[in-house]
Amino acid sequence: MNLCTDQIALMLAAPGQLISVSRLAVDPLSSSMAAEAAAYPPNRGQAEQIFLMKPDLVLASTYSSISSVALLRDLGVTVVQVEPVNALSQVEAQILTIGQALGRETQAEALAAEFREGLKGLTWQGELATAAMYYPNGYTSGAGSLADDVLRTAGFHNIGAELGLTGGGTLPLERLVMAQPDVIVTSTPYPGGSRSEELLNHPALAELRQEAGLATTTDADWVCGTPHILRALRSMRDAREALE
Structure with a gap:
C-alpha cells in the first residue's frame, strides 16, 4: 500500500506472491515501475x-494511514511498516527488510x-558546484533528504x-535568484x-535558467530509495x- 515498498516488492516477489500495489505504483510520473x-x-x-x-502480508510505510494499518492489524493481517529512505546508505537495508x-x-x-x-564510481571527487531543486509552490528538498544526498x-x-x-520546505523565488545556482x-x-x-513560469526563473550552466528535470527515479535512484x-x- 506504499509506492516505495511496492517497487522493491515488484523486484523481489515470487510469481503469484504479489496480489496488489498502490494506485501510485501505476503512475508513470511517480513510479519507475509503472509498466x-x-x-x-x-x-x-x-x-x-x-x-x-485476503493478504497474508501488507507492506506499508511508517507514514501510511495510521487508521488503515491499525484496522488491518486488528483484523489479524500482518503489516510490515518500512521507514522511508533519506540517504543512499539506507537503500540496502530497506531492500533486505522487504526481502x-x-x-x-x-x-x-x-x-x-x-x-x-x-x-x-558515481561519487564526485572534485570541487562541488551548486544546484537548486525547485518545484511547484517553490518547494525544495533540504538537508537530511534523499535528494540532498x-x-x-x-x-x-x-x-x-x-x-x-x-x-x-519552501524556497522563496527571490532567495533562489540571489543564490545563482549552477544547475536548476x-x-x-x-x-x-x-x-x-x-511559479515555474515566472520571468525571473526563466532568466535564471538561461544563466545557469544547465537545467534538468527530476522524474520517478528520484521519489523512492530503490535501486532506480x-x-x-x-x-x-x-x-x-557537463559543467566542466
Whole structure:
C-alpha cells in the first residue's frame, strides 16, 4: 500500500506472491515501475479494500494511514511498516527488510549487492558546484533528504540545505535568484494546469535558467530509495561533468 515498498516488492516477489500495489505504483510520473505495476490490481490504501483481498502480508510505510494499518492489524493481517529512505546508505537495508518480510532473503541480498556495485564510481571527487531543486509552490528538498544526498554525492552543494532547510520546505523565488545556482533541477509538469505550477513560469526563473550552466528535470527515479535512484544519481553526475 506504499509506492516505495511496492517497487522493491515488484523486484523481489515470487510469481503469484504479489496480489496488489498502490494506485501510485501505476503512475508513470511517480513510479519507475509503472509498466510492471500495471499487471496488478491497484489499491487506495484503505483497510476495507485491502482486507477483502485476503493478504497474508501488507507492506506499508511508517507514514501510511495510521487508521488503515491499525484496522488491518486488528483484523489479524500482518503489516510490515518500512521507514522511508533519506540517504543512499539506507537503500540496502530497506531492500533486505522487504526481502525478509517476503521470505525472499536470497533475492534481496543479490539485489542489494547489485545496488552496492552500481553505486561504485558515481561519487564526485572534485570541487562541488551548486544546484537548486525547485518545484511547484517553490518547494525544495533540504538537508537530511534523499535528494540532498544524491546532489552531494554527484558533486553539488544543495542550495536548499545551504539556506538552512531540513527535509523539505519552501524556497522563496527571490532567495533562489540571489543564490545563482549552477544547475536548476525541477519537475516534469503534470497534465492540465495548476496554480502551484505557475511559479515555474515566472520571468525571473526563466532568466535564471538561461544563466545557469544547465537545467534538468527530476522524474520517478528520484521519489523512492530503490535501486532506480542510481539512474537519478547518474543523471546528476552527468550534469556535474557537463559543467566542466
